[in-house]
Amino acid sequence: MSATAENTFDIVILGGGSGGYACALRAAELGLSVALVEKGKLGGTCLHMGCIPTKALLHAAEVADTAREGEQFGVRTTFESVDMSRVNAYKDGVVGRLYKGLQGLVKSKSIEYVEGEGRLVAKNVVEVAGRQLVGKNVVLATGSYAKTLPGLDIGGRIMTSNEALFLDYVPARVVVLGGGVIGVEFASVFKSFGSEVTIIEALPRLVAAEDEAISKQLERSFRKRKINFKTNVKFAGATQTGDVVQVSLESGETIEADLLLVSVGRGPVTAGLGYEEAGVTVDRGFVLTNERLQTNVEGIYAVGDIVPGLQLAHRGFAQGIFVAEQVAGLNPPVIDEMGIPRVTYCDPEIASIGYTEVQAKEKFGQIEVYDYSLGGNGKSQILATQGFVKLVRQKDGPVVGVHMIGARMGEQVGEAQLIYNWEALPSDVAQLIHAHPTQNEALGEAHLALAGKPLHAHA
Ligand SMILES: Cc1cc2nc3c(=O)[nH]c(=O)nc-3n(C[C@H](O)[C@H](O)[C@H](O)COP(=O)(O)OP(=O)(O)OC[C@H]3O[C@@H](n4cnc5c(N)ncnc54)[C@H](O)[C@@H]3O)c2cc1C
Numbered sequence: 001m002s003a004t005a006e007n008t009f010d011i012v013i014l015g016g017g018s019g020g021y022a023c024a025l026r027a028a029e030l031g032l033s034v035a036l037v038e039k040g041k042l043g044g045t046c047l048h049m050g051c052i053p054t055k056a057l058l059h060a061a062e063v064a065d066t067a068r069e070g071e072q073f074g075v076r077t078t079f080e081s082v083d084m085s086r087v088n089a090y091k092d093g094v095v096g097r098l099y100k101g102l103q104g105l106v107k108s109k110s111i112e113y114v115e116g117e118g119r120l121v122a123k124n125v126v127e128v129a130g131r132q133l134v135g136k137n138v139v140l141a142t143g144s145y146a147k148t149l150p151g152l153d154i155g156g157r158i159m160t161s162n163e164a165l166f167l168d169y170v171p172a173r174v175v176v177l178g179g180g181v182i183g184v185e186f187a188s189v190f191k192s193f194g195s196e197v198t199i200i201e202a203l204p205r206l207v208a209a210e211d212e213a214i215s216k217q218l219e220r221s222f223r224k225r226k227i228n229f230k231t232n233v234k235f236a237g238a239t240q241t242g243d244v245v246q247v248s249l250e251s252g253e254t255i256e257a258d259l260l261l262v263s264v265g266r267g268p269v270t271a272g273l274g275y276e277e278a279g280v281t282v283d284r285g286f287v288l289t290n291e292r293l294q295t296n297v298e299g300i301y302a303v304g305d306i307v308p309g310l311q312l313a314h315r316g317f318a319q320g321i322f323v324a325e326q327v328a329g330l331n332p333p334v335i336d337e338m339g340i341p342r343v344t345y346c347d348p349e350i351a352s353i354g355y356t357e358v359q360a361k362e363k364f365g366q367i368e369v370y371d372y373s374l375g376g377n378g379k380s381q382i383l384a385t386q387g388f389v390k391l392v393r394q395k396d397g398p399v400v401g402v403h404m405i406g407a408r409m410g411e412q413v414g415e416a417q418l419i420y421n422w423e424a425l426p427s428d429v430a431q432l433i434h435a436h437p438t439q440n441e442a443l444g445e446a447h448l449a450l451a452g453k454p455l456h457a458h459a
Pocket of ligand 1: 015016047052141314315
């Protein structure tokens, strides 16, 4: 393969989402020459169809609930309605500003930004619209797409999160197929906007990847919010007639709705991109790597949602940075997948890190667990929220899991991740002083209790 200097780079990155652009920015910082290929919008799923727009909707949902709930705090407010065109303008404004900022950031570095659909045509060559970009290293970062079930076609009133982000009306009745992170976040938004919501989940519990206690508390809270859910039920089919979707379950039950949101997971975008032809091992569409994110083909790396594991933007950022540093010869420390914080932004919020109780038992044998109820926390009482902080530690050892649910718990995950990643003992954390009254204090109280000196807790 002959290559001109202007088409040869230290790193060629295919996909400009969280994983790809983080890699490009870090590589440029390190003085490497970089080409970043993107067929859609720089920023990818997270910025345009994922994290940011959904969290804007969730914030609007919180504002709606605040208006509804003013009375209980002695403030006379009434909830009138949700104006979706204004909600969308607010959400699109947030995305637009971040998009502009990100474009400026990439432009300000010496990154060759190549617009168009790329394909791996040889182990070190990405082709875009006839141009061949030769990389001493190639990073695959093509992300993921919203899956559906066999025979369930997306269209009309059957949609995935992609379409649900741009609704110009509030549906009266919504069925959410899938009670994972995306499903419960949308269920939470729709309920706050005024829809009647039913979640259908084939597994025995909502947010099944979380500790069981979290699922139980979420289900309790959703019941209280009158969000309907059915677990252990299988979807059988859906038909649309006019403006109505009939959703049928294997149990024989049917549910009528104005909208069916399909949130059954995300699959890797890898088909037809030349990966396998270049010799890259792919398993059910996912690109397999070692812990240094190297594929089986020398010089080809993969980052983000196409790599099996947590599909989270900050994991993509971390992996992108890791690969840039690896290529630059900095020998970065391997990323501990369990040390990646996880937040589900429904109401109530869920935040966790490390091992669930069941996983910890399996991995470490002897463990200790402590549940600190938010009932004893001043700020939680002020906010009128319920939930808990659950800690899992190795017997006489460090904290290996933190599981939290309740208002504003997402913001507490920063400290939880320090605790997990620095392998803190409960007594280490008990030494730290947590401001009173904050939701963060609940984390401190839980550690005080686990260290054997509970304050606002019954042993
Ligand atoms: C509704 C929803 C909510 C979410 N909320 C959160 C959240 O709150 N927090 C969180 O951490 N994560 C969240 N996520 C997950 C997060 O968006 C992903 O984990 C993240 O975007 C993955 O980054 P990535 O770089 O692997 O892929 P992507 O962001 O999908 O980027 C891949 C990019 O590659 C481009 N591409 C693909 N093929 C080609 C090609 N052949 N040529 C050129 N370009 C190509 C695509 O256009 C895309 O821009 C959410 C996802 C969804 C769908």
